Ligand SMILES: C[C@](O)(CO)[C@H](O)COP(=O)(O)OP(=O)(O)OC[C@H]1O[C@@H](n2ccc(N)nc2=O)[C@H](O)[C@@H]1O
């Protein structure tokens with residue numbers, strides 16, 4: 003059995019620059035990843051079939067049916083390395099051209115199968131990329147399990163067809179991200195790796211599309227990622243306003259985090275409703291987590307370190 007962690011994603015800053023013709027938005031964002039998240043495991047299956055079971059604190063919020071992003075990612079990988087699977091039951095082929103990716107041909111027998119198990123530790127629809135991280139973990143895991151030997155770049159191309167955050171989640175290291183989410187540059191700012199972080203969600207799921215729809219279409223300018231201080235002082239999350247309009251509790255979370263001792267940056271991640279605080283020491287982070295757990299038992303909390 004092989005395992006992969008689906009690392010929680012945080013947008014340390016998220017600038018929305020433009021609404022595009024295709025309905026998506028061009029972004030500039032600094033992505034970072036927490037060293038904890040969902041856990042995915044898999045055993046190989048010789049009959050080419052796929053199955054998924056789910057356990058964990060947020061298993062109840064999720065179906066293990068064909069629409070689960072883990073199974074959608076698995077099917078996309080099957081089709082990419084073994085195109086004849088796109089006929090018959092496997093209806094959909096990734097729309098992006100993968101060049102000669104299919105030519106790796108190692109699995110022309112089409113017997114790529116797996117029994118997958120997901121331990122769902124991250125809240126669903128919460129702005130920390132849970133589903134995207136799961137799909138990315140499935141691509142990394144099955145690439146190993148099936149011996150496909152695809153590069154990260156090829157996995158990103160497959161992931162991009164399933165969701166904007168998935169390419170970044172394939173890499174799961176700090177990145178500057180532009181476009182819809184597909185233009186990635188590694189961006190390892192000094193001091194970021196190992197930094198303590200606390201994630202806080204008020205316990206209310208929030209879909210991504212309605213938050214983007216609420217954006218006021220005002221371009222407030224580019225994101226300076228030259229140093230962490232610039233990201234802290236001049237970075238924003240342009241989706242915070244529309245997310246707060248839908249979930250007013252986000253304001254309570256941010257107010258509480260901003261009054262926390264030792265927090266160097268508090269902001270909302272992605273389309274919300276999860277917010278985060280970065281800390282100058284693990285002790286300050288642990289103290290904050292204990293205090294919030296006692297004060298707000300309904301809030302979901304997870305502490306960790308940036309990768
Ligand atoms: C807000 C972020 O989490 C920031 O990292 C991402 O941009 C969202 O990524 P995601 O959840 O993977 O989003 P997708 O599943 O691709 O898209 C969901 C919906 O969000 C909106 N969407 C998403 C990404 C983007 N750059 N512009 C958009 O307008 C679109 O309405 C889309 O239909």
Ligand SMILES: Nc1ncnc2c1ncn2[C@@H]1O[C@H](COP(=O)(O)OP(=O)(O)OP(=O)(O)O)[C@@H](O)[C@H]1O
Pocket residue numbers: 064069070071072125126127128129130131132133134136137167208209210272273274
């Ligand atoms: N394995 C999965 N985990 C979570 N959500 C999934 C999964 N598979 C499918 N979904 C669906 O994807 C939708 C988005 O869930 P997700 O948790 O990825 O949102 P999010 O945290 O807001 O992501 P992002 O930060 O990328 O916008 C949910 O409505 C959920 O039903």
